[in-house]
Amino acid sequence: MDEFHNISYFDYNSTTPIDPRVLDAMLPFLQDNFANPSSTHHFGQSINEKVKQAREQIADFINAEPSELIFTSGATEAINIAIKGVAESYSSKGKHIITVSTEHKAVLDTCKDLERKGFEITYLTVQNNGLIDLDELQKAIRPDTLLVSVMYANNETGVIQPIKEIAKLSHEEGALFMTDATQAVGKIEIDADDLGVDLLCFSGHKMYAQKGIGALYVRQRGNKVRLTPQIHGGGHEQGLRSGTLNVPGIIALAKACEIASQEMMQNQNTISELRDSLEVQLFKLPNTSLNGDVKNRIYNTSNICFKGQDANVMIGRMKNIALSNGSACSSAVVEPSHVLKAMGLGEDDAFASIRFSLGKFNTKEDIETVIQKIKEITQTNNNYA
The missing domain is CATH 3.90.1150.10 (Aspartate Aminotransferase, domain 1)
Structure with a gap:
């Protein structure tokens, strides 16, 4: 430092920077508490219990159920899993996705990739103040629209979109709604259930935790959201994100959420x-x-x-x-x-x-x-x- x-x-x-209290919380899991939480022996299961507690703490921070939280390497991976997962799972309905021209490249480049695979993407314009026009959004939604994706707080300007209104409008028109909340989680109170979002992404290193840990909220209450897995091999994270869990990162993210809440x-x-x-x-x-x-x-x-x-x-x-x-x-x-x-x-x-x-x-x-x-x-x- x-x-x-x-x-x-x-x-x-x-x-x-990593908050010193976050570093203190994660260090034991880089040293003595190193077991794989998927292992069946007592050592591994004791670590798995710590992961469960951390998952509950992080889920509670955004008012989600622990089962609605998928750990990733960061927001970029979470965004890819969410958008591509929806695109494949709901392609029988159509191949139309709506996003915004001011989104992070993680969203824009993922959408560009889907365009090459035959999907149609509508990129909404913004007003001079950076806000989208809700009327323009409503006109853009079609019967074959699968997903609307709008960033919560813009990473370059800080502009906050009316996420709750956008989610409601998307649902009224029959589309799922996702928000990249990377710049919002940890700074302002986020209630995923009250917002009505179907998918929400965030990253630890934007809120004083380490790089390499993030999460994807996938709504399971009410209309359960289906995602086609993008990473295979072991069936971790309910089959949506295979790979050995980043235990130190998960512990760090939980501690960062605890500190942010306080x-x-x-x-x-x-x-x-x-x-x-x-x-x-x-x-x-x-x-x-x-x-x-x-x-x-x-x-x-x-x-x-x-x-x-x-x-x-x-x-x-x-x-x-x-x-x-x-x-x-x-x-x-x-x-x-x-x-x-x-x-x-x-x-x-x-x-x-x-x-x-x-x-x-x-x-x-x-x-x-x-x-x-x-x-x-x-x-x-x-x-x-």
């Missing part, structure tokens, strides 16, 4: 205050504007356009400050954000935009540091313009 402590880190939507309101208050103070100062600079909706967004995210600047150059000049100009889950190819372009920004403005994503380890000093550095860089660039 030494290097982390020397950096003003504003890339929490990319990944979070500290969510405190984090929301502290982080939103820091973000607001950041925005107040940065919006005093000339030619700056917010990308996304002011009100309907997650409290830790601010995506700002510094018109006329080059975000990559700005980020490169901030040696001890970690920032992003897009999704860290996209390739390293330098191209404008597909999210910002979908919201109506031109390439120049998209290239001039920086995402600030804050977390619980940020301090007022971090805010002061990044404000001062950005002021210096933009002033220098403006003087040379």
Whole structure:
């Protein structure tokens, strides 16, 4: 953590540091408690009992039944299992899926793969604030629509979609509904049952657990959701995700959920205050504007356009400050954000935009540091313009 402590880190939507309490909880399962939970001997079964307890804790965190939770390597795998699993299981109904142009690449690329296999995908547009038009969604749903997939909180802008309304509308029109809730779980209260979602994905490393662990919620209450397995070999996780369970990761995710449950309101208050103070100062600079909706967004995210600047150059000049100009889950190819372009920004403005994503380890000093550095860089660039 030494290097982390020397950096003003504003890339929490990319990944979070492991909470020390999470690390303490998982370490015994990397050392002495290493048995395979699928083994029939007493040692293995004792570990299996710990996994069961963790599953119950994580399920309770999102108001799900333990049987509705499938452990994965992360949200990307969960998304693939969900979308492809629905596509194969319900293909007799049709081959039409609806998603949004601002989704994470894990959703978009999975849909592109299905298009190559004969499925038809409708990519909904968004308004300039990043929100979808519910009327457009309703018009897009057809009798052969299998699934609607809409991200809960956007990873680049933080924009929050009206998930409960979208789920209700999807069901009224006879389609299943999935949400990628990776940027929401752990930050805001999630009640999968109340939301009415059929499938929900999230990842541990976005909420202070380790990389390599995630989960897929698959509704079993009421209309049971059917998925065709995408990974075979052993029948783990109810046959939906074969492979030896990542026990340390599962324990870590459970501990992260426990901590988030206890500290969510405190984090929301502290982080939103820091973000607001950041925005107040940065919006005093000339030619700056917010990308996304002011009100309907997650409290830790601010995506700002510094018109006329080059975000990559700005980020490169901030040696001890970690920032992003897009999704860290996209390739390293330098191209404008597909999210910002979908919201109506031109390439120049998209290239001039920086995402600030804050977390619980940020301090007022971090805010002061990044404000001062950005002021210096933009002033220098403006003087040379």
